[in-house]
Amino acid sequence: MAEPSIHLRIVPPADFGAAAGRLVADLLRENPAALVGLPTGNTPIPVYEYLLAQQRAGALDLSRMRAVMLDEYLGADDSPMSFHHWLQRRFLGPAGIGPDRLLRIPSQPEGIEAACADFEARLAAWGGCDLQLLGLGLTGHIGFNEPGSAADSHTRVVRLSAITREANEEYWQGEEVPAYGVTTGIATLLQARRLVLLVNGERKAAILRRTLEGPIGPDVPATFLRQGRDVWVIADQPAAALLGAGAPHA
Ligand code: F6R
Numbered sequence: 001m002a003e004p005s006i007h008l009r010i011v012p013p014a015d016f017g018a019a020a021g022r023l024v025a026d027l028l029r030e031n032p033a034a035l036v037g038l039p040t041g042n043t044p045i046p047v048y049e050y051l052l053a054q055q056r057a058g059a060l061d062l063s064r065m066r067a068v069m070l071d072e073y074l075g076a077d078d079s080p081m082s083f084h085h086w087l088q089r090r091f092l093g094p095a096g097i098g099p100d101r102l103l104r105i106p107s108q109p110e111g112i113e114a115a116c117a118d119f120e121a122r123l124a125a126w127g128g129c130d131l132q133l134l135g136l137g138l139t140g141h142i143g144f145n146e147p148g149s150a151a152d153s154h155t156r157v158v159r160l161s162a163i164t165r166e167a168n169e170e171y172w173q174g175e176e177v178p179a180y181g182v183t184t185g186i187a188t189l190l191q192a193r194r195l196v197l198l199v200n201g202e203r204k205a206a207i208l209r210r211t212l213e214g215p216i217g218p219d220v221p222a223t224f225l226r227q228g229r230d231v232w233v234i235a236d237q238p239a240a241a242l243l244g245a246g247a248p249h250a
Contacts, residue, residue: 006212006225007232010240016200017046020133020234023196024051025060027131032064035103037132037184038091039070039143040083043198044133048091055095062095068103068129071143074157074180076107081172105155107182116155120188132192136199139163140207140220144183149221153185186224194230197222202238209242 011019024047027034038044054060069083076082084104092102103122106115123129134142139161145153146161158181160168165177189195199208211222212233225231235243 005229005231008212008240008243009232009234010243011234011236013200013236013238016198016234016236017050020044020047020196020198021050021054023194023232023234024131024133025054027194028060028062028065031130032061033066034130035066035068035126035128037068037070037129037134037189037192038087039133039135039198040086040090041135043135043200045090047133047198052091052094062097064101065095065097066101066103066126067092067097068123068126068184069105070132070134071181071183072105072107073178074107074112074182075109075178081175082107105182105184112157112182116157116182119155123188129192131194131196132189134189134195134197134222134225136197136204136207136211136222137164138167138203138207140211140222142186142189142197142222142225144181145186145189145221147221148218149186150218151190151224151227152187154188155182155184157181158183186221190224190228192228194232195225195228196232196234197225198234199239200236202241204239205242208233208235208239209244213244 009019024036055062072083103126106112106119139147144158146158160179160181168177210220214220216223216226
């Protein structure tokens with residue numbers, strides 16, 4: 001059963017992007033320069049599309065929004081396959097968020113440890129993350145915090161699991177999926193003033209259940225979210241299909 005501090009909202013698949021996007025839009029209406037943590041992947045696409053549609057309609061101002069990257073492939077740098085490029089194409093470019101309003105996670109192998117420490121220092125200097133969006137990996141990862149990630153982990157290089165590399169094969173279009181990623185750590189993520197876990201599709205149903213109802217620990221790093229201060233889970237109905245009947249609703 002989910003902890004009472006988690007706000008769980010279960011929505012029809014067609015409402016998924018708007019349900020999560022509204023949390024971001026409401027924050028930006030209150031604080032237009034809010035710092036929002038952004039994941040890549042299939043899950044956040046409808047959320048980014050919602051926010052861009054709101055901007056086009058003149059209902060939302062993204063001109064001061066600041067963004068921080070959640071993770072990246074080690075060594076991806078400026079490759080078109082990098083998460084940085086993906087975010088540029090899918091959201092940052094159309095939203096008009098330039099490099100001055102983006103905190104980029106480091107990815108160059110040389111000096112990566114110092115660069116990760118510098119990233120954490122800059123995140124703190126930028127005032128910390130106001131709202132962190134997250135997807136849920138099939139392994140229970142958030143960011144690239146794969147199973148085994150500790151609750152007190154910070155931004156660092158991680159070895160990607162075979163399941164994660166396989167899940168990302170399509171994205172790499174026949175090129176070899178990198179073996180390592182760089183990720184914001186669990187402890188760093190839990191410092192965000194609000195965390196929003198996005199989960200859609202039937203194939204995430206089992207891992208969402210373990211995330212919300214299984215024991216908290218490094219085997220399923222997403223379970224650490226249950227220790228966060230203001231945590232929202234936006235799940236579509238297929239992803240929520242295995243949750244216990246008593247799970248709390250927001
Ligand atoms: C991506 C990221 C990953 C994904 C997760 C789910 O930046 O941090 O944790 O959110 O692997 O991926 P999708 O959304 O493609 O199912």
